Amino acid sequence: MTDVSSSRVAAYLREAILGGDLKPGDRIRQEEIAARLGASRLPVREALRMLEAEGLTEHEPHKGARVPRLTQHEVDVIYRMRERLEPLALVESLPQLGPADVERLEDVQRRIEDNDDLEKFLDLDREFHMLTYSGCAIEPLNQNVTRLWNSTQHYRRAYVALGGQSRMWIVNAEHRLILDAVVRRDASDAERYLEGHIRRTRNELAHHPEVFD
Amino acid sequence: MTDVSSSRVAAYLREAILGGDLKPGDRIRQEEIAARLGASRLPVREALRMLEAEGLTEHEPHKGARVPRLTQHEVDVIYRMRERLEPLALVESLPQLGPADVERLEDVQRRIEDNDDLEKFLDLDREFHMLTYSGCAIEPLNQNVTRLWNSTQHYRRAYVALGGQSRMWIVNAEHRLILDAVVRRDASDAERYLEGHIRRTRNELAHHPEVFD
DNA sequence: TGACACAGTATTGGATCCAAAATCTAGTGT
DNA sequence: ACACTAGATTTTGGATCCAATACTGTGTCA
Known part of the structure; x- marks a missing residue:
């Protein structure tokens, strides 16, 4: 198992998105996720970048991460x-x-x-x-x-x-x-x-x- | 232009890789890049994740980033x-x-x-x-x-x-x-x-x- | 001489604090 | 009632410090 915290956060968010709890257009607030998983915001930031590479989130500077909405x-x-x-x-x-x-x-x-x-x-x-x-x-x-x-x-x-x-x-x-x-x-x-x-x-x-x- | 530091770091590394200064297999040390660009390591970490999404770097936990080597x-x-x-x-x-x-x-x-x-x-x-x-x-x-x-x-x-x-x-x-x-x-x-x-x-x-x- | 163990060093991962930007809210004026 | 503005709040971006892991080099023993 990956003992790295950011991977655990990524796994949590991945499941949430693929499972439908987070829908296209939903915003993902770093602090909220961090608090829910008992980690700091930093691994959440790393996790969001990983998910971006997997096509599960998108990111805009100073605006944060969202689940992409497709036409x-x-x-x-x-x-x-x-x-x-x-x-x-x-x-x-x-x-x-x-x-x-x-x-x-x-x-x-x-x-x-x-x-x-x-x-x-x-x-x-x-x-x-x-x-x-x-x-x-x-x-x-x-x-x-x-x-x-x-x-x-x-x-x-x-x-x-x-x-x-x-x-x-x-x-x-x-x-x-x-x-x-x-x-x-x-x-x-x-x-x-x-x-x-x-x-x-x-x-x-x-x-x-x-x-x- | 993007005033965000991590984007500037990403642009720098992107050019270095596409320009051939960094070759497949080369390791990228966060501190070294950070020092060279006068930033802290954090934007470098973010930049490396961005580049990973672009297929320019790969990452292994606790081992760091490398330029991928392909067969x-x-x-x-x-x-x-x-x-x-x-x-x-x-x-x-x-x-x-x-x-x-x-x-x-x-x-x-x-x-x-x-x-x-x-x-x-x-x-x-x-x-x-x-x-x-x-x-x-x-x-x-x-x-x-x-x-x-x-x-x-x-x-x-x-x-x-x-x-x-x-x-x-x-x-x-x-x-x-x-x-x-x-x-x-x-x-x-x-x-x-x-x-x-x-x-x-x-x-x-x-x-x-x-x-x- | 070579393989292995161990310690010291270097590098990455995470937490906390502060700064900057965006969003939200209330108020003002038309 | 509505549009706009300004300030307060929220949220993200960055710096620094500490912890954990990986790497390196040296020494010891077979």
């Missing part, structure tokens, strides 16, 4: 970035994935199919995709993918909460296709299915502008 | 990321570029063609590409593109210094193709030429492993 168009472009970057991460990862990873993937996929809690779905879906990328050792690529997921997390939640995942069987079918391609070590299939999966999600989001209010 | 494979993948992301940035930017931007582009391109200083080439080449993206208002995309350029800057320099840009007329021809497509507002051509340009560069780098020693 519909920005989210759309972020999904286009995902369409292009994540297949690359998957291709890099594929050769390194062993039977144990496949086993974990199958397990997560089963849990997604059994699940009916919306908040849990967000976590499991993320876990599934991140597992498929877990063999990728290229840090800049991993960080990018993580940033893209981070910065759209709130809008994914808003969409799901809206009942937007009513046709969730589609997600499961697409995950199955990806998973099978991974098992077969078929890079080009995996790439293609993954890209289609993200593109379809992007199209769905594009038809739900109410998510971005 | 040949990592640089190769970063170029693949560029092949996919930069065409997207260009397509987003294209509709927003006005005659003044085109004029600036032509000017930069002329200066590249006239230029024979290798270090200057790096700056002008970067300026050309960044100008073509300057109409893109999607911050996450801009930041990503900047990070990718930042983290490979040293290896670009090493390649150029190696005489690798002896066939520089190719770069100019490719820039001309891109520039023409921009002038014609032909997004798909611009996208295709840009991707080809980056891919060719990647292939050249792949044949020069000596750059990564």
Whole structure:
């Protein structure tokens, strides 16, 4: 474990933002966080910079940190970035994935199919995709993918909460296709299915502008 | 300009890294930088975090900041990321570029063609590409593109210094193709030429492993 | 001669205090 | 009632000091 205080603060804030307690536009006051965690403001400042690098906060001099608020168009472009970057991460990862990873993937996929809690779905879906990328050792690529997921997390939640995942069987079918391609070590299939999966999600989001209010 | 001290420190270090004074693997001691700039260590710490977000430094607890050292494979993948992301940035930017931007582009391109200083080439080449993206208002995309350029800057320099840009007329021809497509507002051509340009560069780098020693 | 242990040094992490900037509030005038 | 201003309050930025960790060099012993 990281015994460094700033990392603990970062972990706390990361969870708060990804978990939805802090929403886009929310301001983060250093003193308040420091007091709540029994630390001084300095590790909070460091933590906020770390989170900025992860795409979870933004910062303006003398004004402080906020959770970034994105427009519909920005989210759309972020999904286009995902369409292009994540297949690359998957291709890099594929050769390194062993039977144990496949086993974990199958397990997560089963849990997604059994699940009916919306908040849990967000976590499991993320876990599934991140597992498929877990063999990728290229840090800049991993960080990018993580940033893209981070910065759209709130809008994914808003969409799901809206009942937007009513046709969730589609997600499961697409995950199955990806998973099978991974098992077969078929890079080009995996790439293609993954890209289609993200593109379809992007199209769905594009038809739900109410998510971005 | 930003009157904030940490931003000044960040600008100083950014220039030092991009300019080649600090090389991959070099350690950055907070006290030394602080003394050199007449500030305390605190703004230096903040600056290092900012640079981390820009892909210019990396940080390990209790060990400090270093300029990241990349393997040949990592640089190769970063170029693949560029092949996919930069065409997207260009397509987003294209509709927003006005005659003044085109004029600036032509000017930069002329200066590249006239230029024979290798270090200057790096700056002008970067300026050309960044100008073509300057109409893109999607911050996450801009930041990503900047990070990718930042983290490979040293290896670009090493390649150029190696005489690798002896066939520089190719770069100019490719820039001309891109520039023409921009002038014609032909997004798909611009996208295709840009991707080809980056891919060719990647292939050249792949044949020069000596750059990564 | 080489490997390991230990102490001393150097460097980073955190707390507290003060300064500067921004935000908020109340009051004033139209 | 509303816009604007000025002062009070809040919040962030920076400096300094202390603590904790990592690094370095030396000496000892096998």
